[in-house]
Amino acid sequence: MCLMARMASPPMNLRRDAAPMAQPKRHEVAGLILSALAALTAMALLSFDARGGADWAGPVGRRVAEVFATALGTASLLIPWSLAVNAVRMFRRTTRPIAIGRVLGTLAIIATAATALHLWWGDRAALGGLMAGGVLGATLGDSLRASVGTAGAHTLVLTAMLVALVARTRLSVVSVAVGARSASAQGGLWLRSGVGSVARAWRESRHATPSPARPPRERPEELAERAVRPVIDDANTPEEPDEAEQDGRSLAEIMLDEEDRAASEAKPARRPRSMRRKPVEDVEAEAEPVVEPMPFDDDEPAAPPPPVKAPRASAKASAPAKEPAAPRVTAPAKVTISVEEPAPPAAPPAARASTPPPPATRRASTPPPPRPAVAESADEDDMLPVEDDEDPSAPLTIVSHARAIEQAMRSASVPVEKTAVKHVDTVVRQMAMPAVSLLAPPPPNRSTFDEGHLRNTADRLVRTLSDYTIDGRVMEIHPGPVVTTYEVVPAAGTKLTKISRLSDDIAMSLEASKVRIVAPIPGKGRVGFEIPNTSRQMVYLRELLETEAFRSLGGALPVAIGKDVVGAPFYADLATMPHLIVAGATGQGKSVGLNVMLTSLLYKRGPEDVKMLMIDPKMVELNVYDGIPHMLLPVVTDMKKATLALRWVVDEMERRYSLFAQTGARNITSYNEKVIKAVAEGKPLRGLDGPVRPKESGTTTALAEGESSEAPPPRKLPYILCVVDEFADLIMVAGKDIEAAVARLAQKARAAGIHVILATQRPSVDVITGIIKANFPARIAFKVSQKLDSRVILDQQGAENLLGKGDMLILPPGSSDLKRVHCAFVNEDEVQAVTDHWRAQGKPNYDEDILKPRDEEGEVDEAHESDIRVPAEKYEKAVQLVLSHRKCSVSFVQRYLGIGYNVAARIVDKMEREGIVGAPKGPGKEREVLG
Known part of the structure; x- marks a missing residue:
């Protein structure tokens, strides 16, 4: 039993061996x-x-x-x-x-x-x-x-x-840094060695001057023996010509050159020790023997020798011998040279060395450097691509500008076109500009697109075009906030009119709401297909105003509008347009676009820079701007008063031109510069015929009637922006009078600093007439329902294919190329916050004369004299003042009574009508007191 038990149980050492296995x-x-x-x-x-x-x-x-x-x-x-x-x-x-x-x-x-x-x-x-x-x-x-x-x-x-x-x-960060440092040092040494070798080889090939007939190459031992032979000999036969004179270099120069190179380069044959020990001074004293050039191995390029003075026969003879590396290049395999006129074989070697080669030989001995593979590649980036030669096998490129634009907007890298209008200030602003925190911020990280979806859409677009027998290839894809632009290169011989008619068919095939076709893209040999994105991206006004580009934007009336099809911010200057028509169907973003432009303008210009006159027949769109200090008068909602307001703008334009003529100014910019200069010098503004006095309101001007010393300090003229909403309703009520006033403003008001914005939701030919279109070069079209309406606004189709909700086409002044922009969004609360900020800083100074009836010459109708009746107390004091001092002028009455210029002028005019004073005698002269 014990034996069986032992046999059944494994040995102890076997179990110990199984455990580690x-x-x-x-x-x-x-x-x-x-x-x-x-x-x-x-x-x-x-x-x-x-x-x-x-x-x-x-x-x-x-x-x-x-x-x-x-x-x-x-x-x-x-x-x-x-x-x-x-x-x-x-x-x-x-x-x-x-x-x-x-x-x-x-x-x-x-x-x-x-x-x-x-x-x-x-x-x-x-x-x-x-x-x-x-x-x-x-x-x-x-x-x-x-x-x-x-x-x-x-x-x-x-x-x-x-x-x-x-x-x-x-x-280990330290180990990585040490390794990177070692690798960079090793790479620098390798690069330095490589560049040095290339430079030496280039110098040798450039200065090589081999003889036409080359002797057979000798072994290094023979070359070394020939090189030192004149030094070892005692020069017993000085009459024999030495072949080393063709180099024109003394032994001292050779020894100095060789000693400099011995430390870094291996020589094919070392010089005898006795030669190296011989002092340089002793060598030069021995009748200055010359030495034949010492050839060297092809694999060891020689460095140029240091300049050492040595006796020369003449400057002309030594000229070719000064080239340091010329006699050293002896390898025929390195440089291939063809000489047209070889040297005469009968000439002795010394003569060949001392005589410069012919010009033809010198030119042939230096081959020109190899030409680059592409000629004139320096201007390659500035050249437009040749679309006909595009490689059909080139891969499809998806160009996403959104991320780069967002980064540039945060770090101020978006280019902005500068305007030619110079903005001038005469006083330091006492009012603070509103903060961008009053506007709603955009959500973060919105720039995204599905690359697979874009490529799939590009393939479907190519297949759809092929169904209509149009061959082409999508070369670039530009995702934007609202639409994605697919740039297609059509096959040669394809008519663009055939492509332009397929917008509806392509929209149906791609299951898109609308497709706009740009045929061709300006400046490119491609056709652009603007296809709506599956998810639209809202453009917030705050993201346009937070950029450094907007903060540094110049111009007299700079405004922000929105983003273009690739997501780049789009700004404009109303002063360079100089007048603008905004039209589109109801509910497509016209009113929001007006609020965006006006709100952005309030972020750039104060009430001393621009005054506004607004006409709003609907009474609800522009009333949010009531009470800000920029307003000339409350928003006009009565159509009859709107006609008077536009007539006042025309009269103001004429008065400004009269003032420009008197002061020698050509436009509002030059006039304001004269005002700045006069204020800086502390002198009154002088015209061609004497001092000129603008009225206190700053919006009307007149000649001074008193002494030049009594003239108040001049003030600059602000720009006037006239905004007319629902222009179609105004045309229905006033008719031709409104059209004539608007046409006159559009023709002449630009130089006077007066600019007009007309907005309408009914872009028909009876509203936007030919006279108005001819004088409004800049136009903005929102989505319309018919192609005819697009032609009325833009003189071409395209607005009917827009997506609505702020999608617009802009026709810049002086151009027929449309630019698609998605308008920014600003809600009512944001506009209210901005206008409340301005209301808290000051009250408007309304000019009630604007809405008073006027005669044909633009003057206030005398039949409504009760509207301009002056206070009786002020009038009696003025009469007593004039009679006691026996002098009368507007500035004299204004200064002594402490009243405004307009009231003083009315008092003097009333005294003239009542016979107390006489008529004005001219600038700078007082009126005669009759009473």
Whole structure:
């Protein structure tokens, strides 16, 4: 029994040997399991698509990939990578017990990677059509950006990632820095050595002057023996010509050159020790023997020798011998030279060395440098591409300007066209401009697009064109906030009119609401197809005003409008337009566009710079601007008063031109410059015939009637912006009178600083007549219902294919090329906040004379004298003042009574009508007192 028990039980040493053998098997099993999990997870993630598609790992793998991709985005690919690393460690039997630090380090690396991907890529679709950083990256990234800003968030995430890598792996920042420094130093040495070798070879090939007939190449030993022969000999036969004179160099020069090169280059034949020991002074004293040039190996280029003075026969004979490397290049394999006229073979060597070669020989001895592969490549970037020669195999390019534009808008990199109008100020602004915080901010990270969807749409567009026998290829895709532009190069011989008629057919094929075709794109040999995006991006006014480009925007009346088709901000100057027509169907963004332009103007110009006159028949669109100090009078809602207001604007234009003529100014800019100069010198504004006095209101002008010393200081003329909403209703009520007034303003008011904006929702030929269109070169068209309406506004089609809700076409002045812009959005509360800011800083100074009836000459009708009746007390005091001092002038009455210029002028005019004073005698002369 004991024997059987012993046989049944294994030996003790066998059990001890089996224990260590089980450990590697467990490692291998664990490694195989981890490898399978890594492979399945990788296949599930790489094949996952939220919009559907093939799932390599089945429904279970799709579910797992959906969880990981939604939570971590592209950073979820680190999970199979981590499993694979652990599997390798299992196979290598280098595993250690599970430590909390390593687990936390791995999780930190994944979390920081997801956050970094979200900060870099935003909401753009990545793995499986989901966000690049997933929900975790978006949460952490947006929280960091809101707390410390974009730059601070990038800094913190990068620091956290480095800390996690250092803690989890064997990475050392110091080791990486030392390695990078060593690599850069080694690369610098290599580059310096390479450049030096190329430079030496280039100098040798440039200065090489080989003889036409070359002797056979000699061995290095023979060359060295010939080189030192004159020094070893005692020079007993000085009458024999020395062949070394063709170099024209003394032995001292040769020895100095060789000693300089001996430390860095290996010589094919070393000079004898006795030669190196011989002093240079002793060598030069021995009748200055010359030496034949010392050839050297082809693989060892020679450096140019240092300049050493040596006796020369003549300056002309020494000229060719001064070229340092010319006699040293003897390798025929390196330089191939053809000489037309070889040297005469009978000439002695010394004569050949002392005589410069003929000009033809010298030119032939230096071959021209090789021409570049592309001629005149320096101007390649400034040349327009030749569309006919485009490579059909070139890959499709998706040009996304949104991210670059957002970064440039934050760092002031968007180019803005400067206006020629110079803005001048005469007084320091006492009013603060409104802050952009009054406007609603845009949501962060809105610039995203689906690259797969764009390429799919491009393929469908090409197939649709081929269905109509139009061959072409999509070359570039430009995603924008509202539409995406596909640039197509049609085949040669394709008529553009055939493409332009397919907008509706292409819209139906691509399942789009509207497709606008630009055939051709200005400046390119391509056709642009503007296809609406699946999700529109709203443009906020605040993001346009926060840019450095808007803050530095010049011009007299700068305004922000919106963004173009690639997402670039679009600004304009109303003074350069100089008048604008805004038209479109009801509810397509016309009123919002007016509010955007007016609100942005209030962010750039104060009441001393611009005055506004608004006409609003609907009584609800522009009443929000009532009470701001920019207004000349409250918003006009009565059509009869609107006619009077426009007639006053015409009269104001004529008065300004009269003032310009008296002062010698050509326009409002030059007049204001004269005002600035007069104020700086403390002198009155002088005209061609004497001093000129503008009225106190700053909007009307008149000649001074008193002494020049009594003239008040001049003030600059502000710009006047006349905004007319619902111009169609005004035409229906007033008819031709309104049209004539608007036409006169459009023809002449630009130089006077008066600019008009006409807005209408009925763009018909009886509203926007030919006279008005001829004088309104700048026009904005929102979406219209018919092609005829688009032709009335823009003189061409296109507005009927717009998308509405702020989508517009702008016709710049002096051009027929339309520019598509998506108007910015500003709500009523934002406009109210901006106008409240201005109301809190000052009250408007209304001019009630604007709405008073006028005669044909523009003067106030005497039949309505009760409207201009002066106070009785002021009039009696003025009469007593004039009779007691026996002098009368407007400035005299104004100064002594402490009243305004307008009231003083009316008092003096009343005294003239009553016979108390006489008529004015001219500028600078007082009236005669009759009473």
